[in-house]
Amino acid sequence: MAINKNHEFEDLDGIKCAIVEKNVPADRVEFLKKLLEFNRFTVVVAKSPQPKAVPKSAVPSDPNASAVTAIGAADVSPAPIHPPAPETFTLGVTDVAFNATNAIFGRLLRTPDGRVVTLAYWEQIEKDSNDEIPYFEIKK
DSSP: OOSSTTSOEEEETTEEEEEEEEEEOHHHHHHHHHHHHHTTOOEEEEEOOOOOOOOOOSSOSSTTSOSBOTTSOBOOOOOOOOOOOOOOEEEEESOTTOOHHHHHHTTOOBOTTSOBOOHHHHTTSOSSOOOSSOGGGOOO
16 A cells, blocks of 8 residues: 555556556556666556546436426437447556655656656656756746
8 A cells, every 4th residue: 555645556557566657648658668677777668548437327316397398209318429438547567665756756768878867758748858957947
């Protein structure tokens, strides 16, 4: 069981893993997998379960309401059509002591070109990791 929400772990495909991110799209999985494998972590990727959808009942919520109108047509509205949920994944590493927040702010991860991984690089806001300018001096 996790101590707090920031350090979760669970079984992915039968392997105990520290969870890096949940409900991640495929392109982000590829980015994080390359980055974590470069930093010598064993990455495990599993499909996230589909969100549970509760179908709305055709029965009116008011038990005294009639399902048939005065004309005789059924008073049933069509069920809303929802597009299928996008395919997402859960990404984990086999090192259960791994915590993404500690790794980023502790400057433990490196990019393939040898720079320190910054939060902006991790979140894919910036394409290059510029660790030479402190985050509080960056003008936005």
